[in-house]
Amino acid sequence: MTPHFIRPPRLTPGSRVAALSLSSGFVTEVMNRYRAGVRQVADTFGWEVVPAPNALRGPDFLDANPQARTDDLHWALRNPEIHGLVSIIGGDDSVRLLPYLDPGLIRQHPKAFLGYSDSTVTLMQFLRAGVMAYHGPSLLTDLAENGGIHPFVAQGICRALVDDPSPFDLSPAPEWTQFRQDWEDESLQEVRRPFTPGDGWTWLQGEQAAEGHLIGGCLEVLDMLNGTPGWPAPALWDGAVLALETSNDVPPPHQVGYWLRNYAAQGILGRAAGLLLARPRDYTPEMVEALFRWVRRVLAEAGRPDLPVVAGVDFGHTSPQLTLPLGGRARLDPRAGRVTVTP
Incomplete structure (x- = not known):
């Protein structure tokens, strides 16, 4: 059965x-960059960015x-004056939040993350709690882009979590x-x-052509998550369109192939x-080219x-980047060269 995900309320001008x-x-360490992101988000979308405690x-x-970081997530979900959530920047240890996280709050207070x-x-x-979530820019990256938010980024965010939800085609x-760019040098911000x-x-x-719900993220982080209580149950992967990316750690192509073999062994592929x-x-x-060969090889091994x-x-x-509504529907049409998403 296709999983059902709650769509959080859309964000509008005036949202906090x-x-x-x-x-x-x-x-x-880069508060000038943070202030630029806050300013550019307000200018582009009309949202007020509020730092968690x-x-x-x-x-x-x-x-x-790590519990204080989880407390911030809980605070944002419970707070009726907060309408959405945005990550300031990534890292490498969000998996440490799992012991403190209350997934029930995500479902009780669905908000765009x-x-x-x-x-x-x-x-x-969010997906495990049955709530859509949005794989897209963080505050210090594309939202604080030098010289302003790129129109491609702004369009992607609006289509995914601002505009009235309707199918749209992704585009390169x-x-x-x-x-x-040196984020510490404030003179370079513009x-x-x-x-x-x-x-x-x-x-x-x-x-x-094939269609399914979107699920995925950063392969290195998924590898850290794999085997923990935060790993999605098999049913959540069934019939999914996987959206997978690699980080600036630059894992070699064969490592991506090994991770995909794990997904094949789990039955995900x-x-x-x-x-x-x-x-x-x-x-x-x-x-x-080596990556492409590995992907084809592993899919052939998996009978796909x-x-x-x-x-x-x-x-x-990468910049500029799309915003993918995880839990939303995606249709891949190879002959037409189209990817259509329903947020």
Whole structure:
């Protein structure tokens, strides 16, 4: 049976959005960047960003107090004056929040949660609670983009969690960048990063259109989550369109293949409807080709040469990035070259 997910209320001008430090407390080292994100979110969407009680207490405190980070999530869910939630930045230890997390609060108070990277842990807990969640920019990344939020990012956020929900086609970014700007240098905040013209997507395999609910996130973080109580039950993967991305740790192509073999062993690939692979961060062209070979190889091993797969999709650790409504429906049509999402 297809899982059912609650759609959180849409965000509108005037919405108050809680800024959460659920993993790293790095934000206090780049407060000018934080202020830029707050300002640009207000200018673009009309939302008021409100820091959660512990969000700005610094990396040492937050590292030592995973329960305080969880308390912030609970506070944002319970607080009737908070309408949405956004991750400030990722990290590598949101899995430490699981012992303190009350999943019932997510279902009792469904609110839009936006984030990626280490936020994969929290995104998955929303799906486990039966609530849609949004794989998209964090406050310090694309929302604080140098020179303003990219129109591609703004359009993606609006379609996913602002506009009246209706199907829309994902599209390749017209340009992209992985250029690292110095966030500590406030003078660079209004200096636009160099971009490369977009190169579209690559359809790796599959001929027939397929549809399912979106689920996924950062592969490295999913690997940390795998085997814990926060890992989704098998039924949550059934008939899903997997959306998988890699981080700036730059895992080699064979490692991605090994992770996919784990998904094959769990039966996830055998029951999947489709696969979206993100543009891999900091890969050379040779690494990209090796990745494609590994994906095809593992799917062949799993008996899924029919699975529609599109690669190089603009989400995760790339800029500008799409916002994917996890729990929403996605339809992959290889012949038409279309990916249609219903948020």
